[in-house]
Amino acid sequence: MSTKTSHLGGWKLFWLIAAAVLAMSALILALNPDPAEAMRSVIRATARSSFVLFLAAFVASSLATLVPNDFTRGLVRERRYIGLSFAFSHLVHLGAIFSYGVLNPQFWPSRSALTNLPGTVGYVFIALLAVTSFHAISKRLSATSWKRLHTVGMWTIALIFGLSFFKRIPTMGVVYAIPFAILCAAVAVRLVGKWAQANKRQLARTRSNPQHTSPQALESP
Ligand code: HEM
Numbered sequence: 642m643s644t645k646t647s648h649l650g651g652w653k654l655f656w657l658i659a660a661a662v663l664a665m666s667a668l669i670l671a672l673n674p675d676p677a678e679a680m681r682s683v684i685r686a687t688a689r690s691s692f693v694l695f696l697a698a699f700v701a702s703s704l705a706t707l708v709p710n711d712f713t714r715g716l717v718r719e720r721r722y723i724g725l726s727f728a729f730s731h732l733v734h735l736g737a738i739f740s741y742g743v744l745n746p747q748f749w750p751s752r753s754a755l756t757n758l759p760g761t762v763g764y765v766f767i768a769l770l771a772v773t774s775f776h777a778i779s780k781r782l783s784a785t786s787w788k789r790l791h792t793v794g795m796w797t798i799a800l801i802f803g804l805s806f807f808k809r810i811p812t813m814g815v816v817y818a819i820p821f822a823i824l825c826a827a828v829a830v831r832l833v834g835k836w837a838q839a840n841k842r843q844l845a846r847t848r849s850n851p852q853h854t855s856p857q858a859l860e861s862p
Contacts, residue, residue, distance in 0.1 A: 650722065655726050662733055666733055696823070699827055703834020725771060731767055803824050
């Protein structure tokens with residue numbers, strides 16, 4: 642009997658999300674008569690699709706610890722493909738940024754190296770996380786280095802999303818406080834989830850090796 646399931650996961654999920662991001666961008670371009678404004682809207686829309694995908698990958702394992710159910714376990718199982726879909730969505734963000742630069746020649750001169758710095762650092766991490774999610778590359782890294790890179794990368798990208806939304810609150814409206822607040826909630830979920838995972842591991846270690854209990858426990862009468 643075949644063990645293959647027909648669930649929507651793996652590369653099928655990746656291609657579905659990638660197609661949705663492309664369809665959304667094409668629709669925005671088709672519906673807006675001003676090409677430069679349309680491209681700017683694609684930049685914004687892909688930043689938002691990336692944000693949703695990033696959040697799902699960012700909280701997946703913590704959510705599965707705090708609220709274990711089929712959905713959260715599914716998120717963990719598909720985390721790699723959700724992460725790659727986020728990288729794809731942000732690749733479209735980058736493509737739209739360069740196209741906007743062509744359509745609006747004042748765009749790049751209006752920006753400085755400093756204003757481009759967080760985004761550039763973000764793209765370096767997105768590229769590193771994406772390539773190291775393939776076994777052919779990740780096998781060259783130790784498990785500790787891989788984990789360190791992915792932890793630092795995810796937190797850096799979260800910080801850049803936070804900055805991007807926060808800096809728009811005074812200039813573009815208080816509505817940008819909503820995604821900023823959602824990000825803060827995701828940070829809280831991730832921290833509490835990681836803390837719960839560490840506690841679980843500690844408990845499991847103590848159970849499997851009772852001699853390694855705390856010194857206080859050994860000293861008690
Ligand atoms: C050098 C690289 C980057 C450049 C030049 C850039 C440029 C832009 C531009 C021009 C906009 C639209 C501004 C507007 O019309 O209001 C935008 C929006 C945005 N970008 Fe990027 N970006 C870069 C990288 C990134 C990265 C790495 C992230 C996240 C990790 C990011 C997240 C966002 C967000 C959250 C928005 C706001 C979307 C909204 O309006 O809801 N960007 N970016």
